[in-house]
Amino acid sequence: MRTLGAGDPLRLGPYRIVGVLGEGGMGKVYLGRDAAGRPAAVKVLLPELAHDRHLVDRFVREAQTARAVTGDGVARVLGAELESGRPWIASEFLAGPTLDDAVQRHGPLDEGLLRETARALAVTLGDIHATGLVHRDLKPSNVVLTSHGPRVIDFGIARPEHGLTLTRTGQIPVTPGYGAPEQVLGRRVGPAADVFSLGAVLVFAASGRPAYTGAEITAILYEVVHGVPDLTLVPPALRYLVEPCFAKDPAARPLPAQIAEAARAPQRGAKLWKSGPYAADIRDREGAARRMTGENPPTVLPGGGAAGTEATAVSGARPSRRRLLLTLAGGGALVAAGAGGAVWWLSDGGAQVLADPFDIPSAATVRPAELSSGTGTPEPLWGPVEGVADAGSPPPLPVRDVVVFAAAGGGIAARRVVDGKERWRAGDVRGDAGYLAIADRLVATADSDGVLRTYVAATGEPRWTADAGVTTLLAADAAHVYVLTSRGELRCVATKDATVRWTRRPPLPLTGGRPAAALGAGVLVVCTSGGDVAAVRTSDGGRAWVRKGQAAGALRPAIDNGTVYLGGHTLAAVGASDGKVRWSMPTMQPIRRGVYGFGPPTVASGVVYALDGDALRSTRTDGEEAGMTTMVAGVTPPWQPPVVQAGSVWVVESRDTGISGWPRGADVSSGQGQTYPLKEGSGRTAAGAANRLFVLNSGALLALRVF
Template sequence: MQPLGPGDPLRLGPYRIVGVLGAGGMGKVYLGRDSAGQPAAVKVLLPELAGDRHLAERFVREAQTARAVTSEGVARVLAAEPESGRPWIASEFLAGPTLDDAVQKYGPFGDALVRELARSLAGTLQDIHVTGLVHRDLKPQNVVLTSRGPRVIDFGIARPEHGLTLTRTGQIPVTPGYGAPEQVLGQRVGPAADVFSLGAVLAFAASGRPAYAGAQVAAVLYDVVHGVPDLALVPDPLRQLIEPCLAKDPTARPLPGQIAEAARPPKGSERFWTVGPLADDIRRRETTADEMTGRGAGAGPGQPGPGPATSATSTARPSRRRLLLTLACGGATLAAGAGGAAWWLTSGRATASNPFDVPPAATVRAAELADDTGTPQPLWGPLESVADAGSPAPLPVRDVVVFAAAGGGVAAHGVTDGRKRWQADAAHAAAGYVSVADRLVATADKDGVLRTYVASTGEAKWTADVQVSSLLTADADHVYVLTSEGDLRCVSTADARVLWTRAPARALTGRPAATLGAGLLTVCGGSGDVVAVRARDGAKAWVRKGQAPAALAPAVDGGVVYLGGHTFAAVRASDGKELWSRDPLHAVRGDAYGWGPPTVAGGVIYALDSEALRHLNPDGTEEAAMSFVSGVAPPWQPPVAQANSVWVVESGDTGVSGLPRYGTDVEPQTYPLTDGGSRTAAGDRNRLFVLNSGSLLALPVY
């Protein structure tokens, strides 16, 4: 956001102009507000171009096209004056990150969120196509994420169905990697072209990288027409949804309605846009935009008021100058709906020596799937005597796997070859370690100082003296810890400030297990009590006493928290109300039997029930027949779901076993391990990492 300058209008139609959102070769987009304070993105054709017949016609067509689409999934056109001396279009103002921005900040979306994105965008495309139009430029930068769900913007090159791809000499007719083969070739374009683009968008959301990429535009376009999409990092169940959309032949692609039906997101998945770190980000941007247009303080009836105050002084209405500065420094992503562009301005904080300037995480290809018969052969290892025998579970962070090093500190080895990449001797691994948006590894030293390291290189970054006893979990913006005083504490990753400290409703003993989701930090302590607090401010949400014999990590999916222990319970995240529960196969005797910590993957819940692996649906019914394993004993480990298999850590001389996820007749695979006093596992990108006492190895999955 920039202030108005010489030549900028003060008013356009009913809109008083507040500032400049952005500018391009054709025009400028302004932030305006009407007499009721409602914001709008107002796009204006540059005066020197108003006489260009071609551009003027395109501007008029854009206004007419966008007005013709009334779907809830697009940014609505509010008003337009395309034939005046200074043509303008006012559209719905969307204060939220683009999909491109969100994936860069928070990493690839999980299975359930990709499915909800697919359902929503496919429905929007269906609405667009019903009007006889083809969008023709669907890409991550043209999808804005709002608290009401994804919104499609930019109808600048939308045309009637079957219209030819018309370009000027030297122009590329599509966005490389997202336009369909028929668009690249300049052939007639129909709704199937948007389906191809949707497949490319979903592949990016699921993997964090484009399905078609390259150093040269020509090479990318060639691959779109003749090559194979790179879906190596897309989980297999999602690949089955996405791959048909990328068919070269337009007639082989599914219809948007079929995609929406095949996506099958879990019940309540539309709440993903209102709970969690991404939703918190959206709310912050909406609050800033409301304040900028005068709606954030003293809002009248039916108008949104300010967001929650973060300090005693934050209720004072900020000055217009300060708000402009906030927006200019990345406080909000401002998207102009029909204006044909979205802007996100980089933060002014980043400098070469700034400890909060963290480089993007390195990416690594998924491993090739192994055969589903016989004993798996290690990808590398076992590496003997590299780990501390009491290490927490290995932590894969893109191209490295992190664990407690033998002799002290935290070490990271490469996921593809097992070679040592770095070691942080100052870290006290007993406090645990967590990943911050797959960019940083956060841990603590013996004095309770929170320390962070660049995941790929081990470069030390920022620290915070916050009396850490245990690292609990993290998202892109926050690290959550348990202090030596037994308090829950939230630390900002933007400036290392303590955002809140709360004494939990129940004492959390031992090394607690925690998870984030549905706007909650849910923690299970060593006594088996479960405490849930609001992630944004630490306020108590609910408590569940005596759920488990030990600290078992909860799982959250679709607004429901799943808990192992004496029973397997599904509780509503908002208030802790039990939705359903399942008793274990055997009566609980001490800690000998019961349910282990759950894992949710592809909408299915996996958990050990004594010696059986159970596959449960979100309503508690059986997704597939239970599978029995040998040698499982406390402390329970969560199953690890990778590709088509679920891996279970067993005790004694048994090892780790991979069972089929989908109830097939495939026989389980077992990799035998000996000398297993302490044994844990974790998976990522078709690799299973196993710590067995002091050794580390990587196994393929099937």
């Protein structure tokens, strides 16, 4: 374990990097810690190799194949980012020596441990082969010893069975002395190749020396193909177990299940790893891991759902970097397995089982609020709760039973929609990056390092992350999240596996201010800070259409039934797929300097609502007027989209008044409008859900009853 140096990352995805565990010709293995304090081994492709398509392909295969194997003899992949400029794979952190390290330190395994090792590794190979994969690189440095038995790591060259071993000119296709003859010869290989490697591993474990030796690598490879293994130091009682593994004909080698049966391991053989010199080494390393993780208890915040539950926060006190490095250095170094290796972690109770970040709980439910009479001043359901929100927060985001906003002091917070009590808070993210709902179950946002982070909406429990270089979140649906990167690119991240689906330069520059976006009908529509509008296909990020000079600033589009509705100098309806104008409506008054004309529209039940100067206009989706024009007091740009809830439509006013609502399509002269007064100041935004109107006003949050 060593400290970070020049060029080492400080963060990879959700992991803060605190040290270097190992390095090889292809990559480095770092120690990382997620937001909950859990350690992980994060393997990174070296920057100078990131442009080598062959090596990147191998790196991608390692993540994909390792995820496919779920037996107890391997450790799980926790996450990966495979399309960034610096691909990485995070794996469970396992404290224990590799087999080669243990044998060099403590000598060959005794007969009982050797039989148990043969049995356990054979069972693990059976699990790997059952998925249709061949490991192809089983060797002592890819076997980690733990108090629960040996674990197989590193799927860097694993491939489907009977696939060719992928090599490049001048490269050796296998680890000399451990790869099967058919691998050395570059022929198609199957599960029997791993059985040959298992025999070589067991010879090393039993004797402390390789089964094949030679003065040069070519000599070792020649012996593998034409010679016989050196079994002179293998105890005679165990030679029957390993010798059949070295048959030149793959069909003549035993099956893993036959090896496991023939090992005749002692009953309760797993207990053998809990005593003796190997066990002491393992305990020292596990103790260091426990001390490291034991200083990070979760913090419980008061909140309570409908049933009085509590939400667990993801943050906790973290040990200093220096103390962490010293802890890892003590009690024996935690092991990074060579050039293609990884580092893994095991808890007292066995392999730590982490929640699947893509296993999202069912959406919470909330009962709609009772409607008001629509007369008099709107009645608050709760609040205002003062000082809880950042004054520059984006509009509140209702997600089933919580409403999310940028919190005062940083991060985002969620409060219950029924009573305004705090449910959870995430302090290590940027509220000004925006936040989005994914399938009404997750909340997506980003941290200061550009990592896309997701949380269970109802509880705040962290879920998957993606190191996507995010500056602004634009839009999301159940399958994808669309973001703007620090390089001014549009990027699409899949929600099922947190991988980047595509990254594209937008048809128009998106720098100079926060853009506004909408998603639907197979396109992502973005309005720039200069008022130009671009649509890209959600399938690949390719240009769909561009409309320049639509507005004087970034106005959020609205999409409904294959049509995009745009505010600005006109209220325009254009085809989502081709951008062709279906109808366009001029403003009631000439557009004065600094006044946008139409504000951002909202579509509900076949009616388009938008501010036109100081008037609220309603238009059917075919372009015909839908009702009388309503005059609104005290509005100045930039305007918020009207909020439609139940039978009312609401407008955030800019000056002395507050937020006002009218029955849909009614005229203010009817006397049916009502207004809730707001404090003067910035940060007036609103959103609605479940017959509730949520309003942010200069750092305060409240919920109003609607009609």
